[in-house]
Every structure is written in structure tokens, then in C-alpha cells.
Amino acid sequence: MPELPEVETVASELRVLLLGKEIVGIEIIWPKSYELRSKRIIHKELIQNISRKGKYLILHLSHSFLIIHLRMTGQLLYVNGEDSCNADHVRVKIEFSDKSALHFRDVRKFGRIIQVDDPQQILKKVGIDALDPDFTVDIFNRILKSKKMGIKAFLLTQNYISGIGNIYADESLFRTGIHPSTLTHKIPALKIGLLYENIRRVLHEALQNMGSTISDYRDSFGNSGQNQNFLMVYRRKGEPCFLCQKPITKKTIAGRGTHFCTNCQKIYR
């Protein structure tokens, strides 16, 4: 499932592939995958910039914006004019003047492409990006102290800090030795600093490894990531903890499958 490192991998590839291209048509195969919240019909628009906030990808066009969220199984596949494309589950095709195209493939149909006049329509509720240089440990500390919720639930909520999903939440908490049920305001100051560092490190490393492919994630060339080979707890239920050898526990916390080591991760009360 694409989280910050996976979306950023796609974004940086698309910057190389798509900047300056002219959109000449959008074919909507599954209507719910494409939501029009702009009065403007795309006729001919240039892709002027590509950015990202949290798990949202933003294509800046001449007169509007395409906000894209891949949710669980979404993929943005680049198709060259000469390629034959017969992939299943393609929901939207964005076609360019040079006969290349970007195909939005999404098995489970949760993902969305939303066309808006102002990106803030979508992004105003999204918290600061976890790899934004302006996201400091002081900010992290202040937000954590102001909440009284489980740390796992906090990390998954995108309104405060954005980009962290189920995989990297579990990985960051394991590396910091914090139990996922610990309440945000009960985490000791030292651990807050370490958690901040580990979140940034885990995301950076995943980005260097082109993201984690658990089942569906692929980059714009259809390639898998490599970071799944470096995960320490996610999907390792019953396997020995890399620190103490005790079997990794999996349990539903904050409504999500949560992996942790009961021996290495302490709950602070």
C-alpha cells in the first residue's frame, strides 16, 4: 500500500517523464475513479509541475490541478506510444500529445483522481508532510503533547502529520521501543526525540529502496520496490524479533493489523 516513500518514488519518476507534456484527452473507464470538482473541462493543458503532500500526488496543469490518491492498490503506469498495453483494472487513461499516456490502474477501486481549481480544497485538512524540512522535532513534541490518543492511531491520522501508513508506523515504533498503544502525551521526552529521528530514517531508507512492495505497489515503470526486504516487524508475525528473538506479535490496534515485539516495545502509563 503506497505511503510516503512509494508516492514520492512515483512523483520523482513522473517529474522526469511528464513535465512539459500536453494532455490531449482523458479516458474515464471507471467513473468513480475520476472526480470532477472543477468547472473546467481539460482540453489541452500542460503539466507544469508535480508535487506531493503526504500520500497525495499533485499534477499542476495550466488551468487546474489533478490531485491523485492511490489508496491501497492504485498504480500510475507510464505507457509509451509504442508499448502495447493490455493491463487489467485500468480505470483512467491520461493521454498526451506525443502519443504517450499515464494509466491509472487500481484493482480495488479505492483510489481517486480529483480535478480541482484549488488544491487546498483537498489539502487543507492534510497535516505537515513527515519529510518536510519544516517538520521539526519541536513541532512533533508540541502536537504529541496536545493529544491524548494511542500513538499508532496518531501516526495513522493524516490531519496532524501526513505520509505515514500502517507499514512505517509499525516500523518506526519498533525501532524506538514504544508500544503502539502508548498514549501520545505519556511518551517520555527522550523517546519523542528518538521517534522523530526513526520516522525520518525509516521513510528516507524506504525512499532510497524505491518503496516497499507487499503485494500491489509498483512504480511508474511497473517495477517493485526493494524495501520490503528490510522491514523488521511488518508482516513478521510469529517470526523472531531481530533484537530479542521473541516471536513478533500481531494484534488489531486502532482498527489496523499492528505488528510489534511485546518484549522490546514498552507501554508508558
Next chain:
DNA sequence: CCATGTACCTGAAGGC
């Protein structure tokens, strides 16, 4: 404010 549950979806995996 925060927690919980449901809906949206399909395919893979597990049980018998």
C-alpha cells in the same frame, strides 16, 4: 476530543 464501526472494493489465502 477521541474511539469505534461501517462503507467502499477485489483478490488472495485459509478452512473444511
Next chain:
DNA sequence: TGCCTTCAGGTACATG
């Protein structure tokens, strides 16, 4: 083999 059930999870939304 085959059928049925469960599970996977990001976000929106409703409810307590």
C-alpha cells in the same frame, strides 16, 4: 478440487 469465509487497509463518515 471447490466452495465459503476471512482478511488486507486509507479515508470518509456516522455514532457514542
